Amino acid sequence: MDSEGSFATKSIHAGSKPRVNHSMVCPIFQSATYEQPSLDQRYEDIKYLRLNNSPTHEHLDAKIGQLENGTALVLSSGMAAITTSLLALCSSGDHILMQDPCYGASTVFATHDLTRFGMDVTFFNSFDVQSIDEVLSLLRPSTRVIYVESIANPLTRIPNMPVIIEAAKLFGERHGTRIITMIDNTFATPYNFRPLDCGIDVVLHSGTKYLNGHSDICAGVVVVRDKSLMEKIQTMATHLGPCLDPNSCFLLDRGLKTLPLRIQQHNDNALRLAQFLESHQSVARVNYPGLESHKDHARALSLFTPHQSHHGKVTDGTANGTDGHGSSVGCGGMLSFELASASLEAAGRFVYALQVATMAPSLGSVETLVTIPARSSHAGLSAEERQRAGVSESLIRVSVGLEGIEDLIEDFQTALKQV
Structure with a gap:
């Protein structure tokens, strides 16, 4: 073609x-x-x-x-x-x-x-x-x-x-x-x-x-x-x-064949969940480029745009279908965050209290998956290497799926009560 x-x-x-x-x-x-x-x-x-x-x-x-x-x-x-x-x-x-x-x-x-x-x-x-x-x-x-x-x-x-x-x-x-x-x-x-x-x-x-x-x-x-x-x-x-x-x-x-539909929904769901987590008192820090608080937010606006937009060019930085507190832009479905109770025990209580999301390695699927990188994707690194990389024992990574966003937010809100 x-x-x-x-x-x-x-x-x-x-x-x-x-x-x-x-x-x-x-x-x-x-x-x-x-x-x-x-x-x-x-x-x-x-x-x-x-x-x-x-x-x-x-x-x-x-x-x-x-x-x-x-x-x-x-x-x-x-x-x-x-x-x-x-x-x-x-x-x-x-x-x-x-x-x-x-x-x-x-x-x-x-x-x-x-x-x-x-x-x-x-x-x-x-x-x-x-x-x-x-x-x-x-x-x-x-x-x-x-x-x-x-x-x-x-x-x-x-x-x-x-x-x-x-x-x-x-x-x-x-x-x-x-x-x-x-x-x-x-x-x-x-x-x-x-x-x-x-x-x-x-x-x-x-x-x-x-x-x-x-x-x-x-x-x-x-x-x-x-x-x-x-x-x-x-x-x-x-x-x-x-x-x-x-x-x-x-x-x-x-x-x-469904990549454009899926990624656009991943973009949107991840931004909504990141905004919710950032506003929650039990969360100390959220890492998601679509948030204005992210160190590389301006870079995200210049590089990442969903493909129906003018791809790969610097944008004017306006929000893309959001409430102005961030932009889905094209930042994907991955985020990570630290709990205010910065401990592996608290992170464990949270991830195993989830009912919609699942504690599992890998990412990018239609299901929402959460993991603790220090015990999964980065477990092969030494403690010193993880510290240098900024991967703490209590860091939680989320691959935001395609479920209804209100269901996901409710699930995370309920699990946060455990910490």
């Missing part, structure tokens, strides 16, 4: 033509291998499940590529996307500059595994850097990747992406090298933010989360602007073997 179609139209129709036997739904090609029609066929044209190139995969790659404005590759999990990309683009002796905090498994992979392979990883505060020179001072001739998250897990900070992107470009020009900017866009989704349009080189997703949206598969996605980067990532994926099974491809494709 026309790559200039609306986001909603592309989420349904992209990648679907030519249709197989006129089927309105891309079939599940449940085959590990395919006939080789001639001896002249190139190796890269051979179809084999480990190569992630069945017709089901190709359909899904084309759709996600159009949604993110790049070239996409689906893999078996979000961590497969992260690890495959970093291993493909970095070598022993290379330096990686990584945002702190970010997803716990990403941090553990960097500190425990990449260093074992001879790479040097340093962490930086990507949120409070104010100038290009600040970022330049952190870079080296050996720097290959700057790694950030569009919305940081779990504190929902937003990196100063324009400064980081420009610093990477300028340093490369000065030193005759290339620094690749890599971003995990899982929390924001392409509906709210398309990093490639802003100059980012590699976009990563846990497709398990919002892209699928129904908690029934594991999947990952890599999207690039430069196809030469994809060639390296595809080769590494072929060697490591993180292929997504065809049935999961089918479910991910089905989930994408």
